[in-house]
Amino acid sequence: MGLIQLLKSQFLSHLIICYVFLASGLIINMLQFCTLPLWLVSKQLARRINIRLGYCISSQMVAALEWWSGTECTLYTDPKSYPLYGNEKAIVVLNHSYEIDFLCGWSFCERFGVLGSSKVLAKQELRYLPVIGWMWYFLEIVFCKRKWEDDRRTVAECLQNLHDYPENFWFLLFCEGTRFTPKKHEVSMQVAESKGLPKLKYHLLPRTKGFWVTVQNLRGTAAAVYDSTLNFRNKEAPTLLGILNGKKYHADLYVRRIPLELIPEGEAECAAWLHKLYQEKDSFQEHYTQKGCFPGPSVSHPRRPWVLINWIFWACMLLYPLGLLLVQLVNSGSMLTILVSVTLACAASLGVRWMIGQTEIDRGSSYGNKEVPLNNN
Ligand SMILES: CC/C=C\C/C=C\C/C=C\C/C=C\C/C=C\C/C=C\CCC(=O)SCCNC(=O)CCNC(=O)[C@H](O)C(C)(C)COP(=O)(O)OP(=O)(O)OC[C@H]1O[C@@H](n2cnc3c(N)ncnc32)[C@H](O)[C@@H]1OP(=O)(O)O
Numbered sequence: 001m002g003l004i005q006l007l008k009s010q011f012l013s014h015l016i017i018c019y020v021f022l023a024s025g026l027i028i029n030m031l032q033f034c035t036l037p038l039w040l041v042s043k044q045l046a047r048r049i050n051i052r053l054g055y056c057i058s059s060q061m062v063a064a065l066e067w068w069s070g071t072e073c074t075l076y077t078d079p080k081s082y083p084l085y086g087n088e089k090a091i092v093v094l095n096h097s098y099e100i101d102f103l104c105g106w107s108f109c110e111r112f113g114v115l116g117s118s119k120v121l122a123k124q125e126l127r128y129l130p131v132i133g134w135m136w137y138f139l140e141i142v143f144c145k146r147k148w149e150d151d152r153r154t155v156a157e158c159l160q161n162l163h164d165y166p167e168n169f170w171f172l173l174f175c176e177g178t179r180f181t182p183k184k185h186e187v188s189m190q191v192a193e194s195k196g197l198p199k200l201k202y203h204l205l206p207r208t209k210g211f212w213v214t215v216q217n218l219r220g221t222a223a224a225v226y227d228s229t230l231n232f233r234n235k236e237a238p239t240l241l242g243i244l245n246g247k248k249y250h251a252d253l254y255v256r257r258i259p260l261e262l263i264p265e266g267e268a269e270c271a272a273w274l275h276k277l278y279q280e281k282d283s284f285q286e287h288y289t290q291k292g293c294f295p296g297p298s299v300s301h302p303r304r305p306w307v308l309i310n311w312i313f314w315a316c317m318l319l320y321p322l323g324l325l326l327v328q329l330v331n332s333g334s335m336l337t338i339l340v341s342v343t344l345a346c347a348a349s350l351g352v353r354w355m356i357g358q359t360e361i362d363r364g365s366s367y368g369n370k371e372v373p374l375n376n377n
């Protein structure tokens with residue numbers, strides 16, 4: 001193991017990264033909170049400020065992926081579509097099998113200049129996650145309870161609010177609705193069978209309602225759907241803890257740009273279109289499994305230094321006062337103060353570990369796990 005790799009695997013390094021993330025994140029959350037009165041005066045200015053504040057948080061995770069772990073993300077796409085990425089509003093449809101799929105998505109957002117404004121249809125539980133969930137509140141992220149009766153109105157309303165959004169954004173949809181597990185796959189294939197749909201090997205059966213409501217409500221706002229299929233070389237199973245340990249992964253993303261006009265308007269037709277899309281995605285994954293790459297040309301889109309510069313800025317701002325505090329603490333000689341400080345640091349570490357746990361598939365929800373009574377043939 002080289003010296004750098006040894007450094008990356010040290011608990012102290014992880015502690016520093018997590019401290020900078022947590023402390024800067026809470027400061028930024030507070031700044032976001034301070035923009036609340038501005039929404040009443042100038043909504044567009046408040047949005048633009050929040051995009052930049054949000055960037056300061058999410059780019060730290062991208063920095064960990066791109067610069068700390070050195071993970072490489074390769075894009076396979078049609079060179080004719082390539083110039084449009086980042087220059088229009090779009091809906092992204094992505095498979096949901098990996099613990100860091102959202103982070104790879106963020107990495108592409110960063111490279112195409114839409115990281116601060118990127119959006120997602122996220123499960124309600126994530127709204128309460130410190131730093132990230134609180135940041136999302138100010139970025140107008142759309143949350144769902146994964147209960148259509150409750151979601152149909154709220155999701156449509158939140159999407160309507162994005163009509164006058166001042167900057168380009170990508171709206172991410174994991175149509176499978178939950179991460180892939182063998183059990184969830186088995187259950188969803190029973191549903192596929194009952195609906196007379198072909199079985200999928202690499203995906204769960206997509207939930208079509210969220211896609212339909214998104215396409216309908218973003219017509220006239222988004223220009224296209226980016227059908228995106230992610231895989232990792234050599235059957236890598238990447239994790240956020242692996243990233244923190246400096247482990248390098250190799251992600252490949254296959255993107256097809258589909259103009260929004262080509263997507264049917266009716267609910268049933270739109271659902272059928274999405275099922276066909278997932279059958280195609282399944283065939284791309286089969287191609288990847290057989291050949292080790294996606295069909296079509298790959299383009300090189302290098303990482304940018306901004307995420308690293310942002311991290312260095314926050315590290316300088318926050319590590320210096322922490323150093324001073326530690327020196328004062330030791331000099332004080334008070335056992336009680338030292339004990340209280342150590343307890344606080346342990347609590348913060350456990351908090352971050354819990355946050356990381358939110359990305360782990362083994363700790364995932366039971367949504368999609370249970371056999372459902374099926375009355376449609
Ligand atoms: C150039 C580069 C391009 C791209 C770069 C890539 C990406 C970057 C882009 C942006 C990045 C932005 C942000 C990323 C950051 C962080 C993201 C992090 C995480 C958030 C992710 C989540 O939280 S995912 C979970 C939440 N989201 C969703 O669930 C979305 C999908 N779901 C839906 O759309 C649902 O329809 C719903 C949520 C709106 C409603 O849920 P409900 O459960 O009520 O679903 P349905 O009504 O659809 O389900 C009932 C129907 O489904 C059938 N059924 C029953 N059981 C199953 C089963 N197991 N599987 C499938 N189907 C099932 C049932 O029979 C019903 O059938 P109908 O005939 O009645 O439809």
Ligand SMILES: CCCCCCCCCCCCCCCCCC(=O)OC[C@@H](O)COP(=O)(O)O
Nearest residue numbers: 018021060061064102178179355356364365367
């Ligand atoms: C600087 C870099 C490292 C900093 C250290 C750590 C900080 C911890 C940050 C945690 C970030 C959490 C981001 C939340 C995104 C979770 C995405 C996700 O994958 O959600 C799962 C849902 O889609 C489906 O849920 P399931 O039904 O599968 O259950």
